[in-house]
Amino acid sequence: MAQSRLQNRRFLGYHSNHLIESLFASVIPRKIAVICLIGSFISDHAYASDVWFNGFASIVMGRTYADRNDTLLVDYPAGGSYESKSTMQTETLAGLQMLSIINEDLNATVQVVGRGTEEFNASIEWAYFTYEMTPEWKIQGGRKRLPLYFYSDFFDLGYAYHWIRPPQDNYTWQIFNYNGINVIYNTNIPDDWVLQINAYYGREDSPENPFNMRSLRPPASRFYQSGENWKDIFGTVINASKGPVEFRINHMSAEREITEKALDHEKKDAANHIQFYGASLNYDDGSLIVLSELNLYQEFYDTTTGDHIYWETWLISLGYRINDFIPHVTHSVFDSEDGQERHETLSLGLRWDFHPSVAFKIQGDKTRDYGNGSFSSNTDLISFGFDAVF
Amino acid sequence: MKLLFITCSPKTWASVFILFWACSGLAAADVAIIVHPDNKVSVSAADISNIFLGRINSFPDGEKATPVVLKKGNPARSEFITKVLSQSEAKYKSHWSRLIFTGQATPPLELKSSEAILERVSRKKDAIAFIDAQEVTDDVRVVHVF
Numbered sequence: 001m002a003q004s005r006l007q008n009r010r011f012l013g014y015h016s017n018h019l020i021e022s023l024f025a026s027v028i029p030r031k032i033a034v035i036c037l038i039g040s041f042i043s044d045h046a047y048a049s050d051v052w053f054n055g056f057a058s059i060v061m062g063r064t065y066a067d068r069n070d071t072l073l074v075d076y077p078a079g080g081s082y083e084s085k086s087t088m089q090t091e092t093l094a095g096l097q098m099l100s101i102i103n104e105d106l107n108a109t110v111q112v113v114g115r116g117t118e119e120f121n122a123s124i125e126w127a128y129f130t131y132e133m134t135p136e137w138k139i140q141g142g143r144k145r146l147p148l149y150f151y152s153d154f155f156d157l158g159y160a161y162h163w164i165r166p167p168q169d170n171y172t173w174q175i176f177n178y179n180g181i182n183v184i185y186n187t188n189i190p191d192d193w194v195l196q197i198n199a200y201y202g203r204e205d206s207p208e209n210p211f212n213m214r215s216l217r218p219p220a221s222r223f224y225q226s227g228e229n230w231k232d233i234f235g236t237v238i239n240a241s242k243g244p245v246e247f248r249i250n251h252m253s254a255e256r257e258i259t260e261k262a263l264d265h266e267k268k269d270a271a272n273h274i275q276f277y278g279a280s281l282n283y284d285d286g287s288l289i290v291l292s293e294l295n296l297y298q299e300f301y302d303t304t305t306g307d308h309i310y311w312e313t314w315l316i317s318l319g320y321r322i323n324d325f326i327p328h329v330t331h332s333v334f335d336s337e338d339g340q341e342r343h344e345t346l347s348l349g350l351r352w353d354f355h356p357s358v359a360f361k362i363q364g365d366k367t368r369d370y371g372n373g374s375f376s377s378n379t380d381l382i383s384f385g386f387d388a389v390f
Numbered sequence: 391m392k393l394l395f396i397t398c399s400p401k402t403w404a405s406v407f408i409l410f411w412a413c414s415g416l417a418a419a420d421v422a423i424i425v426h427p428d429n430k431v432s433v434s435a436a437d438i439s440n441i442f443l444g445r446i447n448s449f450p451d452g453e454k455a456t457p458v459v460l461k462k463g464n465p466a467r468s469e470f471i472t473k474v475l476s477q478s479e480a481k482y483k484s485h486w487s488r489l490i491f492t493g494q495a496t497p498p499l500e501l502k503s504s505e506a507i508l509e510r511v512s513r514k515k516d517a518i519a520f521i522d523a524q525e526v527t528d529d530v531r532v533v534h535v536f
Contacts, residue, residue, distance in 0.1 A: 052497060054490055097491060109493055130493060135448035135455070140493060153492040160488040184494070186446055192436035194445040196494075241445055243436070244476075286476050324480065353480035356462060389487045 050101040055390050058158040060091035062383030072367060072379040074168045077155065077176040079210035080117040082381055091165060091385070092116040095156055097126075105132045113156060117210075125177055138184040146178045147198065147237050150248055150280040150293050158387035162289065162319050162351045164363045167332030169345050169376070170293060170313040174211040174228045178202040191242070198237040205229045207259075227259040235276075244285040252276040256299065273300045289319035289326065311336035319351075326351040336371070343369040343376035358388040420523035421470045423534040424508075426515045429453075433518075433533050439475055441518055443485060444495035449518075457498040458510050458519040466504070466522045473536045474520070 063086040064070050073081040080090040095113040102108060111126035128142025147153045151166035152173070158164065165171075180202015189195045209228040235252035258270045275298040283290040293315050300308040312335055319328035330347040349363030362384040369376040423438055425431070431449045433441075440446045441455050449455045460467040462479065471482050489495040501507050504521040511517045512529035523535050 054487075054497065056487065056491065095491070099490075099496060101496070107496060111491065126493070128493065132447075135452065144493065154488045157487060157491050160484050160491075186448075188437075188440075188446060188448075188450060192434065192440075194440050196445070243439070284481075286478070286481065321478075321481075324478075353478075356479050357483060359480070389483065 052099040052101070053096065054099070055094065055096040056157050056159055056388065057094040057390075058092060058156075058385060058387045059088065060158075060164055060383055060385030061086055061088045062090065062164075062381055062385075063087070064379045064381050066377065066379040070377070070379060072168075072365075072377055072381055073375075074165055074381070075117065076168065076172045076211050077174070078115055078117045080115070082383070089116040091383070093156060095125075106130070128182075136185060136187050138186075140182040140184065141180070143177055143179050144182060144200075146173075146175055146204070146233070146252075147200070147235070147250065148173055148252060148276055149278060149295060150282075152176075157389075158361070158385075159357075159359060159389045162326045162328050162361075163317075163330065163347065163349060164361050164383050164385060167315045167317075167330055167345055167347065168365075169332040169334040169343055169367070170295065170315050172211075172313070172334065174209050175204045175206060175230045175233075178204040178230070178233055180233065189240070193240055193242045196237075196239040196241075198235075198239075200233070200235050202233050203229070203231045204233065227257075229257040229259075230254040230274075231257065244283050246280075246282045246284075248278070248280040248282075250276075250278045270301070274298065275300075287321050289317070289321065289328070291315070291317040291319075291330075309336065309338055311341065324353040326353075334376075340371055340373040341375040342371040343367060357390060358386055360384070360386055419465065419469065421466055421473060421520050421536045422523040422526050422532045423474075423518065423520050423536070424511050424526065424530040425518050425533055426511060426513075427529065427531045429515060429531065431533075435474070435534065435536075438518075438534060442470075442475060442498075442520075444489045444498075447495075454516040455518050456514070456516045458507060458514075458517050459498050459500050460504070460507060460519075460521070461500045461502050464502075466520060470520045470536075 062082050064072050064082050064084050066084070070084045071081050073079070075091060082090055093113060093115040095111055097109060097111040100108045106129065108129045109126060110124060112122045113125045114120040114122035124143070126144055128140050128144050130138055130140045132138050145153050149166070149171055151161060151171065154160050155166060155171065178200070180200055182198055182200040185197045187195050206229065207227040209226050231254065233252065233254040235250065237248065237250040239246065239248045241247070253273070253275050256272045256274045277296040278293065280293045282292065295313045296310070297312070298308055298310050300306065313333060315330060315332035317328060317330035319326045327350050331344070333344040335342050345365050345367045347363055347365045349361060352360045354360055365381040367376055367379050367381070369378055431451050431453065433450060437450055442457050442459070447455060468479065471477050471479060475482060477485070486497065490497050501510060504525040507519045507521050508527055508529055511519050526532055
């Protein structure tokens with residue numbers, strides 16, 4: 001019974017989002033404005049019914065400064081990059097979330113995101129139900145973001161962190177979302193700590209992967225197709241927090257299938273076993289902010305011989321909150337064992353919370369590429385913009 | 391710039407104004423943390439902070455805890471966010487936006503007045519809320535005063 005009611009509500013959820021989608025499709029340059037307007041109009045009335053609307057938007061402008069090789073990939077999942085000409089297309093985005101409370105224990109969520117890199121074609125990126133079995137145990141099923149890195153979950157939500165974007169040297173992954181189930185367990189542990197454990201299982205097929213199509217840079221990149229399927233994704237995230245401290249460790253394993261196709265011929269297919277390990281330690285006491293993250297990735301080409309590649313990424317960021325301002329400095333590194341991909345970035349930035357739900361940000365990044373392959377570039381980037389939630 | 395103005399409705403600007411006005415003239419009052427009168431649980435300052443930051447959904451005895459908050463602009467809210475959560479309105483909002491958009495928590499119910507809060511808490515056994523300590527009535531139980 002509960003199940004059929006859920007499906008009804010979820011159907012309604014999709015239905016109204018189709019309406020919103022077609023609304024956006026009509027006026028492409030004004031899509032962001034439309035999404036903001038809808039959000040600010042309905043959010044005040046959301047409590048009356050059992051449907052809640054929330055939204056977020058980022059408007060970002062940037063350009064690179066470099067002698068040669070002036071393209072800098074900053075948004076790996078969506079394939080967004082900057083060049084030596086100012087653009088607002090790369091990282092401008094807007095999202096609208098609808099939460100439908102079905103009963104005390106059951107709710108359904110749909111999130112639609114439109115990105116500049118994808119011509120603002122709004123797509124459903126999250127659609128899942130949450131069933132609260134007890135106050136400590138929850139189960140979710142549907143489409144969610146793959147929680148690989150610390151910021152993967154809220155990568156799009158600029159308002160929730162101090163940078164313009166989580167450092168691009170770390171956030172290099174192909175599979176953004178997955179379809180599957182997630183179990184969440186929240187509990188008190190001694191000494192006022194709170195523990196949260198997530199365990200998820202699912203898969204994702206991405207036949208025209210934006211990351212691969214833009215970052216692998218074959219000679220004819222525009223016509224290059226690369227499919228990426230992750231099967232049997234199994235992951236665990238353990239998060240412990242107390243006061244200003246948040247500690248997170250995670251692991252994920254999956255079977256990665258790659259199909260690559262050049263303009264005229266099929267290049268290669270592969271199926272590899274991958275392992276990902278991550279650890280983060282963050283501190284924010286209201287003034288001092290210290291963020292750190294270390295991630296390790298292993299991909300086995302041949303499980304019998306153990307032939308594999310291995311890379312690690314890490315970042316450290318320091319910030320200090322002075323009234324409504326957060327100046328910050330960050331160092332981030334990507335380092336592969338075979339030397340093919342090696343790059344690092346030093347960033348300086350400022351976040352200004354000039355309004356209770358809008359922040360202004362400006363940031364300079366100096367990226368240096370030491371790798372034998374060409375994955376990143378020796379480029380300086382200046383970007384600034386606004387992040388809002390409503 | 392045009393887009394920015396669209397995101398901020400006149401209503402939002404008005405609430406910013408009211409917030410500044412409210413914060414400027416008033417002396418800090420005590421904030422009381424209240425629960426349903428039948429809820430006999432004892433909660434520490436850390437438990438309160440964890441519940442209102444959406445980190446935990448239960449009282450220390452394992453029963454469900456649902457935070458209810460006053461709307462932005464209410465002096466008791468600013469007082470609660472600074473004193474009890476040691477945060478700013480912007481940091482609180484940024485923290486909650488992360489939980490809401492990643493599906494880890496549903497947004498807490500926001501009510502306009504202490505009367506509405508009192509009415510809700512006296513009716514709902516899982517509710518926990520904060521109000522100005524001077525406005526507490528016998529319909530609720532006070533678990534902490536900050």
